[in-house]
Structures are given as C-alpha cells and as structure tokens.
Amino acid sequence: MSNTFQTPRGTYDILPDEMGKWHDAERIMREVSDLYRYQEIRTPYFELTKVFDREGDSSDMVNKEMYSFRTKEQYGEQSESYTLRPEGTAGTIRAFDQHKMYATNELPVRLYYLGPMFRHERPQKGRQRQFTQYGVEALGIKSPQLDAEVIALGVDIIKAVGIKSVKVAINTLGDDDSRAAYRQALKDYFAPHIDELCEDCHRRYEQNPLRILDCKVDGDNPVVLNAPKLSDYLTPESKAYFDEVLKSLESLGIDYEVDDRLVRGLDYYTDTVFEIISVRPESGKAATVCGGGRYDHFIDYYGGPELSGIGFAFGVERLLTLAVEEGHVFNEDRPLDAYIISLGETGSIPLQVAQELRHAGLTAEVNFVPRSLKSQFKSSDRKGAKYVVIIGETEAAEGKVNLKRPGEKEQITVDRKDLVRTIEGME
Ligand code: HAM
Secondary structure (H helix, E strand, O other), X not given: OOOOOOOOOOOOOOOHHHHHHHHHHHHHHHHHHHHOXXXXXXXXXXXXXXXXXXXXXXXXXXXXXXXXXXXXXXXXXXXXXXXXXXXXXXXXXXXXXXXXXXXXXXXXXXXXXXXXXXXXXXXXXXEOOEEEEEEEEEEOOOOHHHHHHHHHHHHHHHHHOOXXXXXXXXXXXXXXXXXXXXXXXXXXXXXXXXXXXXXXXXXXXXXXXXXXXHOOOOOOXXXXXXXXXXXXXXXXXXXXXXXXXXXXXXXXXXXXXXXXXXXXXXXXXXXXXXXXXXXXXXXXXXXXXXXXXXXXXOHHHXXXXXXXXXXXXXXXXXXXXXHHHOOOOXXXXXXXXXXXXXXXXXXXXXXXXXXXXXXXXXXXXXXXXXXXXXXXXXXXHHOOOOEEEEEOHHHHHHOEEEEEOOOOOXXXXXXXXXXXXXXXXXX
C-alpha cells in the first residue's frame, strides 16, 4: 500500500543526514554577518496580508503566489486575512517601523534574517513552495558605498561556501523621475504591440509596464527585447549615484556586469538593483542565487519616516546546491566520541558513564538493547565512534570500565572516575 501522507508539493523534509551541511552553511552566514556587524532579526512567519499586499503592487509574488488565509471570528476578534511570508523584507521593515528602530539606533540599522519563506509557485528545479532565505537589510541611509557594502557581504558569503562560478549583475532603476519618464516611454512603445503579449502582461501594462521586461513567458519575445532601455531615461542624479556604486565596487575588487535589462521581480525597488547569478549551464532556471536592491518608498509605508534602505536575499537551497556542485565540503555535525556497550545486568551505570562524558564535553551514545557484544561493536562502527567503552557486570560492580579504540586490539581497564582524563590523554 502506498503511503498517502507525503510532504505537500513543493516542500521537502531535511533528514538528519543532510543537516550537517545546513548547520555549517548557517554558521558561515552568521559569521560573515558578524564581520559586517549585521544583527539578526526574527519576525513572525505570518503577517497581516496587507503587510505584503501593498497598494498597486504588480509583482507575481503578491498577485499570484501568496498563501493567504482568513481567521475565524472568535476570542472577541474580527476575522482577518493573514499571509505566510513570501519574503523577509516586508516583515523586517514592518518591525523597524513598529519598534521605531530608526529613532533608537544610529543609522543605518544593519539587519539580517534566516528562515523559511512561502510562495505558491509551480515547483521546478530550484523553486520550492517552502524555501529558506538568508537576507540582509541596511536601513535608513542612502549611500552608494552602503550599496557596495551590501553587495560585498553577499559576495563574501558566496565565497565562504566555496562558490566561484557566479557573476554579479547590476542595474539601476533610477529615481522617481527617471522611472516615471521610462514608464511612459514603455507604455508608448508597448501600446501598438499589446496583443502580442501574454495575459499577465496586459495587467502589467496597466499596473507597472516595467514588469513586462521581467515576464517569464514574454521574456524572449522580440517586442520585449527591443523595448526602450531605462538607461536612456535616467536623471543626471540617478546616473551619478549609479556610477558611484560601480566605482565603489571596483575599489573593493568586486567584478560586476551591468545588465540594463535587469528589473527584478518585486515592485519596491528604486535605483540600484542586483543579482548574483550562477554561470554554470547546469543551473538553468535556478541560476539566480541572490537578488536585491535599494528601496526609497518602503519604510514610510508602515508609518515610519521617509527613509531609504537596501538589502538582498539568498535562496539557501540554491546556495547549497551550487556549493555542493562546486565540490565544497561542508563540516558535518559533531561525530560520536564514545559508544557505550553494556553486557549483562549493569543497571543505569552505562547511562551514568555517558552522562559523565557528556558533561565533560564529549559526545556519547549508550546501547539500550540487550544483544551480543559483536552486534554492539557493529553499531559502534556504523556510527563511527572514536572510542568504545565496554561495561560488563563485573566492571559495573567494581566501578571500572573497559576502553578501546575501534580497530585496535588493545583494551585497557580504567576506574570510571578516570575515564574522561584517560580519553583526553589519548587524543
Ligand atoms: P527574490 O528575488 O524574490 O527577492 O528572492 C531572493 C532569492 O530567493 C532568489 O534569488 C532565490 O535564490 C530565492 N528564491 C525565491 N523564490 C524561491 C523559490 N520559490 N524557491 C527557492 N528559492 C527561491 C526577495 O525575496 C527580496 N526580499 C530580496 C531583497 C531583500 N530585496 C531587498 N532586500
């Protein structure tokens, strides 16, 4: 009979064998964040829908991919619409505003987050419905050097997990005036071609014609490819800002490629946008490991002051896949120091010995199944124990234990109270 209880489509279990690489990658991301003095923030996995569904938002993420649900009217509360967070930026900024972090901290406030996000997308390679993001937001200051700092942090994480075959693609969406001029140019350009575009692009044409350039269906359509370029509509201020970002990146030795078709899939960006992309042909559609950009009109949306911010997020699954493909060896979780074998009536003594080892900082596991010595040794080998501690009835009664290294013939008998010291002496 087949098992009908399975993970929902687009989600997966991370089994213990896989966990070591996750823990190691998480450690690396935290360590690099510490070097840059970005501090962790944890926000709820769900928020009021209106935190994400901001007025006039034209992104697929908001319009098509959100997991939203209404709560029942109970506990004296109205029914409300909530949404599982599809990304980390909105919740982080909501928290920044709610706790008035702009007033109690020196700006910029540098934050990072690490956790699950949820999008109802068509599952495919590198695209899950629950996935993990590591992201940063640097809030409250608009400076081209800060843009470079954020990008440098992303690049350093990529490097720290041993990924080499990536490139930084960067573009500017310009300030409000640049975008208004460009939006009009796009509308004029697409108007006679509207019938050649997909259904979603009809909506995009009305809401935000920039989105058409990022369409997954029409992306390679010549009409889209020949559209006017944003770089021709930049105000001198936006152009100067972008030039300064690029200069700052160069000063840090960060390679980049200006991609004037890069618009990003989310609506809130202004000025700098960037992605870190795998250049391995096998990566295909999962090629974008990291995406981010600056936003001038997000922080005030939740009642905060008119401040600018910049950030990015990595898909951690994509990061891990690339790192493994490139041969990076992650540190595994702690191995087993001592496996405790017991024979006969030893009561709780093996358990006590294990506890003494653990309290001395050694990892220990006890056999609780009455079975032959041979079978217990086999378990110890399978678990890769560095030491085997053997306790029979006589040893238990005399306060002693036998100690040996797997694969070696020699076995010594020591007083139980000397076990930790003896193991440490053998290291
Ligand atoms: P995003 O481009 O939507 O940006 O997502 C960032 C990264 O998350 C993507 O490059 C990808 O690696 C990963 N990702 C997105 N969707 C999926 C999925 N369905 N399955 C697996 N991985 C996925 C944002 O989310 C912005 N909040 C980034 C940002 C932060 N911008 C400013 N601050």
